[in-house]
Amino acid sequence: MTSTKIEFAVQMTCESCVKTVRKALENVPGIQNFDINLTTGSVTVESTLPAQEILKTLQSTGKKAVVRGLGGTTAGVAILDTGSDSIKGVVRFVQEAEDVCIIDGTVDGLNAGKHQLSVHECGDTSQGCASVGDFFNPKKSNGRIYGDLGFVKAEKDGRSAFRFDDSVIKLSDIIGRALVISEATTGKRLACGIIARSAGLFQNPKTICACDGVTIWNEKVAPNPTSSL
Structure with a gap:
């Protein structure tokens, strides 16, 4: 890492x-x-x-x-404040190198277990997390979906604290789009926020x-x- x-x-x-x-x-x-x-x-x-x-x-x-x-060369942050009133979080992005984006976050109010983290097409939260579009996937590859960041785990206290490297996404591509955390089994969108540049x-x-x-x-x-x- x-x-x-x-x-x-x-x-x-x-x-x-x-x-x-x-x-x-x-x-x-x-x-x-x-x-x-x-x-x-x-x-x-x-x-x-x-x-x-x-x-x-x-x-x-x-x-x-x-x-x-x-x-890092550029930094961004998503405040997960749309969706469930009980779920709040802050997720930070750092473009450490051309092929390394560090994703560091804390989300509270989740059920214990795995949850999916993903970047979606747009930052339109006018209808909550339902209006942010599908997974952001500009390259249309047959492998991993571009915006699929994988799974994070919440502990019994409802908190998920995570940090991992992603070699696919570029921060410059996802500024202004939405970050969503969803139920792992059903895909239900629990909370979301717009990714913005940060200090x-x-x-x-x-x-x-x-x-x-x-x-x-x-x-x-x-x-x-x-x-x-």
Whole structure:
């Protein structure tokens, strides 16, 4: 699996905070390297782990933390906020290389078990997830359908946290289209959201969210549109 850098904003006030964060990240399997900057309140982690797992590790220190950006040539994000009221999620895309798109996400409110993740033809959610079209499949190949990203697993608590490399899709092809999570057995569309461009690594200096004017430290931790600014 391809490693990538993820930038987190972490609420740190002194060198003691830095030591606490460093201790939490040291020797964690899947983390290759990290850098802590007290002046900017940022922690950059190079890892193969899902962003949510690293975020949980940072928050275990008692410090507030949020994802600021992911490395790669281009980045995108889909907020799964259409469909079932009980299912919410954030899925990030990073074009790490020409043939590697990293897909990193967290979805809450699912039944335990497998669920299908897929990119659909358009970003029209005027009729919910029913109006986003079929699987996006521009190449019409006899092999894998282009927009079929495979399956992700939800645990008993209803959360699916995942990270994987995809060698088929290109982020530039799917911006403006819809990402859908569906039941694995029936194909019923559970939740969806439009894939939009987002901040890459070191491209997001904001500490106040434009949508509601509150600081990032007052935002909710659960996956929602303000969990990654």
